[in-house]
Amino acid sequence: MALSRDWMxxxxxxxxxxxxxADYCVVAADTRLSIGYSIYTRDYSKICNLAEKCVxxxxxxxxxxxxxxxxxxxxxxxxxxxxxKQMSCPAMAQLLSNTLYFKRFFPYYAFNVLGxxxxxxxxxxxxxxxxxxYERVGYSAQGSGSTLVMxxxxxxxxxxxxxxxxxxDAVTPLSEADAVDMVKDVFASATERDIxxxxxxxxxxxxxxxxxxxxxxxxxx
Amino acid sequence: MFxxxxxxxxxxxxxxxxLFQVEYAMEAVKQGxxxxxxxxxxxxxxxxxxxxASELSSHQKKVFKVDDHIGVAIAGLTADGRVxxxxxxxxxxxxxFVYESPLPVSRLVVHLADKAQVCTQRSWKxxxxxxxxxxxLDETGAHLxxxxxxxxxxxxQAFAIGSRSQAAKTYLERRFEAFNSYSREELIKDALCAIKxxxxxxxxxxxxxxxxxxxxxxxxxxxxxxxxxxxxxxxxIREEAAADQGAMQEDKSSEAAPVDI
Numbered sequence: 296m297a298l299s300r301d302w303m304x305x306x307x308x309x310x311x312x313x314x315x316x317a318d319y320c321v322v323a324a325d326t327r328l329s330i331g332y333s334i335y336t337r338d339y340s341k342i343c344n345l346a347e348k349c350v351x352x353x354x355x356x357x358x359x360x361x362x363x364x365x366x367x368x369x370x371x372x373x374x375x376x377x378x379x380k381q382m383s384c385p386a387m388a389q390l391l392s393n394t395l396y397f398k399r400f401f402p403y404y405a406f407n408v409l410g411x412x413x414x415x416x417x418x419x420x421x422x423x424x425x426x427x428x429y430e431r432v433g434y435s436a437q438g439s440g441s442t443l444v445m446x447x448x449x450x451x452x453x454x455x456x457x458x459x460x461x462x463x464d465a466v467t468p469l470s471e472a473d474a475v476d477m478v479k480d481v482f483a484s485a486t487e488r489d490i491x492x493x494x495x496x497x498x499x500x501x502x503x504x505x506x507x508x509x510x511x512x513x514x515x516x
Numbered sequence: 517m518f519x520x521x522x523x524x525x526x527x528x529x530x531x532x533x534x535l536f537q538v539e540y541a542m543e544a545v546k547q548g549x550x551x552x553x554x555x556x557x558x559x560x561x562x563x564x565x566x567x568x569a570s571e572l573s574s575h576q577k578k579v580f581k582v583d584d585h586i587g588v589a590i591a592g593l594t595a596d597g598r599v600x601x602x603x604x605x606x607x608x609x610x611x612x613f614v615y616e617s618p619l620p621v622s623r624l625v626v627h628l629a630d631k632a633q634v635c636t637q638r639s640w641k642x643x644x645x646x647x648x649x650x651x652x653l654d655e656t657g658a659h660l661x662x663x664x665x666x667x668x669x670x671x672x673q674a675f676a677i678g679s680r681s682q683a684a685k686t687y688l689e690r691r692f693e694a695f696n697s698y699s700r701e702e703l704i705k706d707a708l709c710a711i712k713x714x715x716x717x718x719x720x721x722x723x724x725x726x727x728x729x730x731x732x733x734x735x736x737x738x739x740x741x742x743x744x745x746x747x748x749x750x751x752x753i754r755e756e757a758a759a760d761q762g763a764m765q766e767d768k769s770s771e772a773a774p775v776d777i
Contacts, residue, residue, distance in 0.1 A: 369610075373605070376602075
């Protein structure tokens with residue numbers, strides 16, 4: 296009986312999306328937790344409020360994700376004690392990257408999208424790979440449905456690439472309501488073809504007046 | 517003070533069975549500016565006197581939030597207090613990480629006392645020169661503990677440490693039996709009165725003291741200066757009114773005397 300590396304990880308599936316706007320950020324994830332071809336639960340939140348203006352959505356192995364979220368929450372508490380204020384989204388983004396790379400040789404099986412408001416109140420989205428490589432972008436999708444969602448977002452949001460010089464803002468010109476509608480449409484499409492995405496959609500909207508949460512039903516098959 | 521023969525290091529006993537270095541450390545606490553704590557059944561209040569090194573500098577931070585449900589006030593070597601607060605914070609965070617619930621106050625003070633005890637039994641260490649008043653709220657209610665440099669700890673209804681703390685203790689001793697049923701506002705007011713006792717000649721203003729409170733439904737936080745000044749002002753108004761009434765009564769009695777004749 297050979298020891299293979301798969302027994303240390305599982306993939307619980309799911310899709311996470313985030314879109315940054317001029318003064319808002321939308322972070323969304325479905326609520327299905329799967330294993331193999333079965334469903335563990337239809338009602339599991341993949342979204343975690345790390346700080347006042349910073350929200351993390353992660354897909355992958357939820358056991359690792361839970362540990363990662365707890366780790367970041369504890370580090371955030373220490374930061375608050377030392378600095379007497381909440382962590383900004385870009386600061387949390389760097390912390391997440393460092394935390395992921397810390398386990399470079401036994402990674403967190405977590406595909407993360409961090410969304411929030413930066414110090415100027417503009418929306419920001421950071422997208423990660425499993426070992427902490429990250430980039431600030433205008434929108435992103437991660438998880439089992441990401442290959443279905445990303446092409447649609449690329450087509451619709453037309454955000455200039457951060458590689459273009461001179462650097463241009465990586466935020467979409469969409470209004471908040473339009474961005475939320477787009478997220479709903481995009482998840483409806485992903486649910487059609489991805490077996491791991493469905494049941495319910497949890498949308499978190501951050502703007503200057505605070506954090507708002509919406510739940511939308513998705514196809515349950 | 518002829519204890520010099522046995523006080524060179526903390527691992528030397530005196531013939532009378534005392535560790536002089538530990539007692540000297542407790543002297544450091546007595547030299548620090550005052551800190552007092554009092555508790556009711558549902559709230560705990562901490563108050564400290566703000567001492568600035570000079571007129572040009574800011575005052576020392578003597579009240580530290582340890583977690584939402586625990587805070588400490590210190591007296592003595594504030595650097596030691598800062599370091600111990602960092603230890604207390606990490607203990608709370610670690611416990612909450614593992615057990616997903618707040619660290620009970622009694623456990624925290626034991627961790628702190630054990631840490632302090634280690635420094636009384638190592639020849640290469642010195643005792644912490646700070647006394648801590650630990651105020652916290654957990655499942656078993658509101659608690660106030662005093663952690664000594666010696667590694668001892670006691671639970672109190674009310675206590676005062678630091679310079680001129682005896683005046684505050686006398687004030688609290690007269691009134692502590694009623695504390696359990698006090699409201700949050702009465703607790704804060706009595707904390708300020710106790711601080712006033714230690715100030716003696718100095719004026720009590722919101723700039724010379726810091727007050728913090730923790731209670732049921734209220735996470736630990738330092739109360740802002742404006743609110744404290746309002747409480748101080750209302751206390752002074754009541755005092756002046758009481759003094760005026762006393763003066764008026766004296767006048768009446770002196771008027772009555774001639775008529776009697």
